[in-house]
Amino acid sequence: MSILSAETMDTWTVRDREIGSQMTVLHAVGAMIVRDLRLILRRPSRIAATLLTPTLIWAFFAAGFSGSLGETAQHQSAYTLSLAAGAALLVVTFASIFGALGLIRDRESGYLQAVLVGPTPRWAVIVARVASGVVIAVGQAMTMLGAAMIFGEGVGPLDLAGATAAILLTAIGLCGACTALAWHFRSIEGFHGIMAGVLLPAWLLSGSVFPPGESGVVLGVLMAVNPLTWCHATIAGFLGAMPLSAVSVSLVVAFGVFGPVCAVTAARGDAKR
Amino acid sequence: MSDIQSNIEISSVAVGASAAPRESSHSSSSAPFVRAVDAIYEYGGNRKRPSHTIGPVSLTVEAGERVALVGGNGSGKSTLLHLLSGASTPVVGCIEWFGESDIRLVRQRIGVVFQSPALDALLSIRETLLLAGRTLRMCRRAIASRVDELCELLSIGDRLDDRVGTLSGGLTRRVDLARAILHRPDLLLLDEATASLDQHSAEDFNAALDRLSGEGVTVVAATHSLDEAGLADRVIAMKDGLIDFDHRTDQSNGWRDVSHETGSLTIVDPDAATVSRLRDLGVSQSAGVNWRVEPGQLDDSTLGLLVREMSSQDVVLQRDDGAVSTKDASASTVERLQRGELS
Numbered sequence: 001m002s003i004l005s006a007e008t009m010d011t012w013t014v015r016d017r018e019i020g021s022q023m024t025v026l027h028a029v030g031a032m033i034v035r036d037l038r039l040i041l042r043r044p045s046r047i048a049a050t051l052l053t054p055t056l057i058w059a060f061f062a063a064g065f066s067g068s069l070g071e072t073a074q075h076q077s078a079y080t081l082s083l084a085a086g087a088a089l090l091v092v093t094f095a096s097i098f099g100a101l102g103l104i105r106d107r108e109s110g111y112l113q114a115v116l117v118g119p120t121p122r123w124a125v126i127v128a129r130v131a132s133g134v135v136i137a138v139g140q141a142m143t144m145l146g147a148a149m150i151f152g153e154g155v156g157p158l159d160l161a162g163a164t165a166a167i168l169l170t171a172i173g174l175c176g177a178c179t180a181l182a183w184h185f186r187s188i189e190g191f192h193g194i195m196a197g198v199l200l201p202a203w204l205l206s207g208s209v210f211p212p213g214e215s216g217v218v219l220g221v222l223m224a225v226n227p228l229t230w231c232h233a234t235i236a237g238f239l240g241a242m243p244l245s246a247v248s249v250s251l252v253v254a255f256g257v258f259g260p261v262c263a264v265t266a267a268r269g270d271a272k273r
Numbered sequence: 274m275s276d277i278q279s280n281i282e283i284s285s286v287a288v289g290a291s292a293a294p295r296e297s298s299h300s301s302s303s304a305p306f307v308r309a310v311d312a313i314y315e316y317g318g319n320r321k322r323p324s325h326t327i328g329p330v331s332l333t334v335e336a337g338e339r340v341a342l343v344g345g346n347g348s349g350k351s352t353l354l355h356l357l358s359g360a361s362t363p364v365v366g367c368i369e370w371f372g373e374s375d376i377r378l379v380r381q382r383i384g385v386v387f388q389s390p391a392l393d394a395l396l397s398i399r400e401t402l403l404l405a406g407r408t409l410r411m412c413r414r415a416i417a418s419r420v421d422e423l424c425e426l427l428s429i430g431d432r433l434d435d436r437v438g439t440l441s442g443g444l445t446r447r448v449d450l451a452r453a454i455l456h457r458p459d460l461l462l463l464d465e466a467t468a469s470l471d472q473h474s475a476e477d478f479n480a481a482l483d484r485l486s487g488e489g490v491t492v493v494a495a496t497h498s499l500d501e502a503g504l505a506d507r508v509i510a511m512k513d514g515l516i517d518f519d520h521r522t523d524q525s526n527g528w529r530d531v532s533h534e535t536g537s538l539t540i541v542d543p544d545a546a547t548v549s550r551l552r553d554l555g556v557s558q559s560a561g562v563n564w565r566v567e568p569g570q571l572d573d574s575t576l577g578l579l580v581r582e583m584s585s586q587d588v589v590l591q592r593d594d595g596a597v598s599t600k601d602a603s604a605s606t607v608e609r610l611q612r613g614e615l616s
Binding site for chain 2: 025027028030031032034035038039042043109110111113114115116117118119120121
């Protein structure tokens with residue numbers, strides 16, 4: 001006679017499943033972040049594409065405008081640092097865009113669907129996507145900050161830490177916002193419209209290229225309501241390119257909260273449909 | 274729309290030996306594995322005026338069944354599978370899984386293979402399965418142990434560290450199947466999983482499915498292949514978003530029972546067209562007006578197809594055990610499939 005009855009065996013099977021379901025969802029989030037990072041590292045062209053454009057823009061603008069902007073070396077240094085902050089912001093913008101395109105690609109390829117029919121909750125998928133985007137964005141933006149330390153005068157470790165924190169919050173906000181937008185797109189082509197019509201103009205109007213005070217009324221309003229303007233002002237403020245304001249720091253913190261909330265809300269709303 | 278009731282609910286009925294519900298690892302509840310009740314799904318267009326609708330669809334799938342979902346492009350097979358997988362929610366009606374109406378409670382018991390492989394070309398098979406295991410919320414040890422089992426079941430062990438992008442279509446499909454069954458699901462849903470495979474790869478894939486089915490996994494597979502439909506215990510045909518017919522194949526005078534191991538098969542007094550077909554297949558005339566397929570003369574797949582063809586044409590077949598085929602409801606089913614009305 002068997003020691004284990006059929007009922008006991010059945011209960012064990014159920015218990016095994018319960019143990020499985022108790023595995024923290026953070027393991028799933030961690031695995032998805034590792035997956036995204038692996039895919040990035042195995043696609044060097046994506047890293048190059050993210051870094052190359054901001055570097056060239058920084059180099060060309062800094063070289064082109066250095067002679068005409070200011071009479072003093074101090075003005076030129078401030079502009080160079082402001083451009084460095086702008087280049088770092090552009091790196092974060094590109095990383096967020098690529099992250100969003102990756103999400104759409106995952107949807108097209110069926111990977112996202114395969115994960116969503118599993119036991120991992122949607123919010124975990126979103127958190128993983130935003131987190132991996134943030135890691136990539138901050139890692140790449142740090143190269144710009146490193147260059148800023150080389151070219152900028154008087155940028156100390158504390159300034160760098162402040163700027164890094166600002167970039168981190170910017171990346172969280174921007175990756176969250178891009179993920180929220182991308183969640184509703186079924187094709188990469190559709191998101192290109194958002195990229196060309198919203199995200200890149202938002203960067204151009206962030207003060208990265210020209211300061212807000214020197215633009216017209218309409219541009220001034222657009223720049224004032226543009227979250228990237230506050231992000232740029234905060235990063236540049238920490239680098240010493242312009243005065244640091246408590247208002248811009250607060251708005252960047254708020255943006256860092258707003259982005260992920262948008263993303264999770266978008267995913268939850270989609271689940272209800 | 275045919276005269277066959279489009280909105281039919283098949284309750285649990287006793288089925289023949291070939292389709293008997295198998296022992297399964299699901300809990301002791303007697304609830305059906307999947308039950309759709311008057312489910313309607315709308316998509317395309319806008320919410321007020323959707324361009325496509327499927328349903329109302331009602332069906333019940335019992336434990337251990339192997340169900341083939343057939344029908345032409347746009348007939349609603351994939352949408353129905355999406356509903357059954359919980360990837361989509363019906364606007365009207367409901368779907369229940371293992372007696373639960375909340376899919377979140379049972380997601381761990383369902384595996385899904387979608388139309389295109391949900392795999393990253395840049396990850397290795399091992400990395401892919403580890404990632405899948407983690408998103409299925411399995412612990413590392415359980416994943417490692419299960420990967421070993423799947424390597425044997427699906428013959429993927431020697432390529433475990435190769436990137437998915439370097440694999441053949443057939444092997445990629447098997448990896449996708451491994452991903453879907455990593456957590457030992459009780460219910461496996463497949464959406465035209467062999468559509469892009471050559472015959473050999475499709476046979477390998479179906480052999481793996483046979484083994485899973487033999488282990489008690491309930492399988493619902495959308496397919497265009499008549500051969501694959503013939504392997505199922507039950508065929509559900511979709512047309513214009515509705516169930517056109519729902520038929521258990523064990524009632525169909527031996528679709529599944531005939532193989533070269535069951536002995537010879539006699540084709541009784543075939544007409545000229547059938548004789549021509551038999552000659553094409555290399556079958557020879559025996560005595561009198563009858564023709565005879567000897568054991569091993571045809572492979573099982575060809576033999577199965579032949580039996581279905583003969584049945585649909587009202588040709589009388591006789592097995593060694595004396596069983597004689599008769600044209601029944603299944604024959605009209607096959608006939609319609611052959612006419613291409615459903616493909």
